[in-house]
Amino acid sequence: MQYKSVNGVNTNLLSLDIYHFGQATPKKPVVVYVHGGGFAVGDKANNLVNKQNLCSSLGYILVSINYRLSPASYSTDPYRVMYPTHNNDVADAVKWIYDNIGDYGGNNQKIALLGHSAGAHLVALTGTSNQFLPSRKINLSTLKGVACIDTEGYDVEARCKEKNEVYLNAFGQSNTFWFEASPINNLFMGTAYPKFFIAKRGNSSRIGYANAFITKLLVTGVSVSEVTANQYDHEGINDAIGAPGEIAITEPLKAFFAQCFR
Numbered sequence: 001m002q003y004k005s006v007n008g009v010n011t012n013l014l015s016l017d018i019y020h021f022g023q024a025t026p027k028k029p030v031v032v033y034v035h036g037g038g039f040a041v042g043d044k045a046n047n048l049v050n051k052q053n054l055c056s057s058l059g060y061i062l063v064s065i066n067y068r069l070s071p072a073s074y075s076t077d078p079y080r081v082m083y084p085t086h087n088n089d090v091a092d093a094v095k096w097i098y099d100n101i102g103d104y105g106g107n108n109q110k111i112a113l114l115g116h117s118a119g120a121h122l123v124a125l126t127g128t129s130n131q132f133l134p135s136r137k138i139n140l141s142t143l144k145g146v147a148c149i150d151t152e153g154y155d156v157e158a159r160c161k162e163k164n165e166v167y168l169n170a171f172g173q174s175n176t177f178w179f180e181a182s183p184i185n186n187l188f189m190g191t192a193y194p195k196f197f198i199a200k201r202g203n204s205s206r207i208g209y210a211n212a213f214i215t216k217l218l219v220t221g222v223s224v225s226e227v228t229a230n231q232y233d234h235e236g237i238n239d240a241i242g243a244p245g246e247i248a249i250t251e252p253l254k255a256f257f258a259q260c261f262r
Contacts, residue, residue, distance in 0.1 A: 003096035004089075009068060016065040016093055017044055019052050024105035029112070029144075029261040031055050032097060033064045036117025036151075036238070039086055039170035040070045047239055051114075054242030058254065060261075061106045065093040067122070074165040076173075083171045083181050084131070090122045091132035098138055110261045112145035112194070114253075116238040118170070121153025121183070124213070127194050128186040141192035145260035147253060149199045150237050152206055154213035156182040184213050187220040195223040197256040199249055201230050201237055225259075227252045 002015045021028060033051060035042040044064040055062035067089035068081045098108045115123035126132055127146035134140065152159055157178040159167040171177050179185055187193070196217055200210035207228070217224045229237055229248050240249045 003065070003093045006068075012043075013066050013068050014089065014092075015044070016063055016097070017048075018101075018104050019055065019062040019064075020104040020106065021059075021061070022105055027102060027107035028059055028061045028105055029110035029257070030061045030063060030097065030101055030106045030108070031257065032094060032111060032113050032123075033062060034067070034090055034113065034115035034119035034122050035064070036115070036119045037069070038166045039118045040072045040166075042069070042118075050239070050242035050244075052242075054250065054254075058257065060257070061101065061104065063097055063101070065090065067093070070170045074169045078172075080169075082169070083177050086118075086122060086170065087125055087129075087132055087181070090126055091136055094126065094133060095136040095138060098142070109142070110144055111142070112147065112257060112260050113143060114147040114149070114241075115151075116149040117151055117234065118153065120148035120151035121156070124148050124151070124154060124183040124196075125181060125186065127196070128183045129180070130186070131180065139192070140194060143194040145195045145197065145256060147197035147199070147256060149241070149249075150201055150234055152209045154182065154184050154209050157185070158182075158209070184216050187216050187222070189220055191220070193217075193220070193222045195256070195260055196225070197253060198224060198226045199237060199253075200226065200228050201232055202234070225252060225256045 004014050044066045067086050070081045113123035123146050160178045200207050240246045
């Protein structure tokens with residue numbers, strides 16, 4: 001399903017797939033998945049079977065979305081796809097889902113986001129920034145939950161200052177963009193945010209980015225569930241979601257969604 005049209009852009013990059021039950025009664029909760037790939041590669045259909053089976057078994061609709069991608073390698077071309085294009089595409093997809101998911105048996109008052117890697121940054125910023133959903137007349141608190149699986153993208157500013165090429169390629173050279181694209185900088189007391197689930201792994205630096213974001217969420221009064229899963233590598237932690245017999249990520253994530261949708 002195409003959620004918007006942009007001249008000259010491959011329609012697949014602006015599309016989403018809906019795994020639903022038809023006109024169900026009552027309407028079903030909705031999990032929106034955003035794939036990773038360094039903001040440069042990936043597709044909504046990749047490695048989705050376990051997530052699809054998990055959501056189906058729980059009675060949830062799964063929607064997997066695409067977004068425009070940056071060049072596959074570091075580029076300083078000022079016309080390349082970069083922030084905030086990825087985030088605007090995700091926000092437009094969520095807006096389309098909010099407006100239309102009822103036609104597929106979904107409940108637009110029970111929507112949660114799930115993202116891995118770059119997709120985890122995208123859902124984290126979607127759930128914290130006033131620039132994206134609120135400008136589309138959707139309150140951040142309309143989202144019931146945001147689940148982030150293994151990213152360092154909570155602090156884009158720090159990653160860019162470290163001259164990480166993945167982040168420079170996606171966020172450019174603007175210090176202003178780096179700051180506003182960092183979910184950790186978008187949390188303010190007195191704002192109603194969705195619940196968060198943070199799955200972390202890796203070296204102390206990588207886990208440190210996640211822990212700093214968790215601390216800021218908690219200080220701001222946001223409900224947070226967290227899991228550390230160093231038994232997995234970066235791809236493995238995503239592949240584990242919904243895998244038969246998997247409990248380290250799947251069971252805590254199931255509990256999180258149950259809390260979001262109760």
